[in-house]
Amino acid sequence: MPERDLSxxxxxxxxxxxxxxxxxxxxxxxxxxGYDLDPEKAAALEKEGAASGRVRATDNLEAFVGGLERPRRIMLLVPAGKPVDAVIDALLPHLEAGDIIVDGGNSFYKDTDRREAFLKEKGIHFFGAGVSGGAEGARRGPSIMPGGSREAYAHLKPIFEAVAARYQNEPCVAYLGPKSAGNYVKMVHNGIEYALMQAIAETYDLLKHLGGLDNAQLAATFSRWNEGRLQSFLVEITSHIFRQPDPLGSGALVDRILDKAKQKGTGKWTSQNAMDLGIPVPSLDISVSMRQISALKPIREKAEGMYPKPALPAADLQWVEAAEATLYFTFITAYAQGMHLLSEASKAYGYELELGEIAKIWRAGCIIRAALLADITGAYQARPELDNLLLDPGFAEKVRPALEPTRRLVSAGIQHGIAIPTLAGSLSYFDAMSSGRLPLNLVQAQRDYFGAHTYERTDREGTFHTEW
Structure with a gap:
């Protein structure tokens, strides 16, 4: 094929x-x-892209690889797991040293490390590049999180910066680090996403049962919040959801949706890896657990008949203001936990992550985009060594006024039997992280009592054991 015809x-x-x-x-x-095994999908793309004259498609793999400029830049947007390996195996006989494969799916970071090492031996560059923003983001501008060879990224940078979302005219993409850095960052992004979604759901429950808000009032409330410090993609779409009528009946669609949430694994991976690294992410952990609990609906329904809930108080709109502060506080703690995990993973896995750069590319395009991320970007750019976002003086100024209404609302929710583990867990996380002394001295005493596991002392150096 003539060079001028190559894509x-x-x-x-x-x-x-x-x-x-x-x-x-x-x-x-x-x-x-474009390439797809399905000739109908290839034909559909050819038809849709005909107007621009810049898009072609084929269902012939050899023609696909032969139709690309060298070094070939090939992105995979296929389901994570075995399909990625199958595509790589199919491509390999047709590739040359220096070519680049980019996995744009939600692949497990250890799989990315394995694939990167395997392809490196063959002289081929492999990138794990998380893409966030859903189908609409892919079309109009996603946040892209690439990790791999810094040298090879020079061949991807012009394309990725052109297609990415923009925040104040800056592209929401950046080279993040070697190996699986990109997929790891996308995994933690999704873990934070789980926590934010669950926190919003719990806030909705409180507003319904304590505030007495109907769907129209809920829509107006979330819409108003989206114009303030809670401005974010998830709060915005929540306001839209409450306005959506049921296309198959009467009333609002949200009231007809079954309360069983599914998951694809990225939240679970985040939680598991945080456990491995010893970094607490309770807001993320419990959001995964709540999806699992939601799936156990038959058990929940049986238990509901056995354990009556406390009577609800008279509806009171005073809770709306407290709910805004509580959700804002929980957003901060969720981001703080995710960023803390990224910081420690960077050290453990040699990713060389810049947290300010990560927050920066999350400001637009991705699912967890929010006004808060501009402040998070500033905090980490000013203090790259910051151990935890809660230690930033600017964020301390945001958190302190939110504590009283958060404690009040969480207490009311617990008192009246409303399940709010993400809101309550975020508050307990904060209280633990801001306590210079915790009752874990007793845990160490217990461990030493039954297992001779030893303990340290507050008044002298060394390790001790007592015959209790």
């Missing part, structure tokens, strides 16, 4: 995400070639 960018997987991403690439002036 700059190749994409494997022409489902909704892949089709939208490649059309975004073409919109930004790059020639792009």
């Amino acid at each position: 700059t960018f190749g994409l494997v997987g022409l489902g909704v995400m892949g089709r939208n991403f490649i059309l975004n690439v073409a919109d930004k002036g790059f020639t792009a070639l």
Whole structure:
């Protein structure tokens, strides 16, 4: 094929995400070639991209690889797991040293490390690049989190910076670090996402049962919050959800949706890895557990008949203001936990992450984009060595006024039997992290009593054991 007919960018997987991403690439002036095993998907992309003249598609793998400029830049948007390995195996016989494969899915970071090491031996660069923003973000501008070879990123940078979302004219993409840094950051992004979503759901429950708000009032409340310090994608779409009528019946659609939430694993991976690294992320942990509890609906319904809830008080709109402060506080603690985990993972895995840069590329395009991220960016740019966001003086000024209403609302929710583990757990996390002394001296005494596990003392150095 003549050099002038070769495409700059190749994409494997022409489902909704892949089709939208490649059309975004073409919109930004790059020639792009798509590949899918399904000839109908390839034909559909050809038809949709015909107007620009920059998009082609094929269901022939050899023609796909042969139609790309060298070094070949090939992005995979296929389901995580075995499909990624299958595509890599199929591509390998057609690739050359220096070519680049980018996995844009939610792959487990250890799989990315394995694939990167395997392909490196063959002279091929492998990137794990988290893409956040859903199908609409892929088309209009996502947040992109690439990790891999710094040298090879020079070949991806112009394309990624062109297609990424922009915040104050800055692209929401940056080279994050070697190996699986990009997939790891995307994993933690999703863990934070779980916590924010669960916190919003618990706030909704409190507003319904303590505040007495109906769907119209809930929509107005979340819409108003989205104009203030809680401005965020998730708060914005929540306000829209309460306004959506049921297309199959009467009333609001949200009231007809079954209370069983599903998950794809990234939240669980975040929680498990935080345990491995010894970093507390209770707001993220319990949000995963709540999805698991939600799936146990038959058990929940049986238990509800056995354990009556306390009577609810008369509805009181005073709780709306307290709920705003509580949600704001919980957002801060969720981001603080996620950033703390990223900091420790960077040291453990040699990622060389810059937390200010990560917060910066989350400010637009991604699911957890929020006004708070501008402040988080500033905090870590000013203090790159910050151990925890809660230690930043600027964030201390934000947290202190929110504590009293948070304690009041959490207490009321618990008193009246409303399940709010993310809100309550975030407050307990804060109280523990801001306590110079915890009752874990007793735990150490117990461990030494039954297992001779030893303990340390407050008044002298060394390790001690007592015959209790």
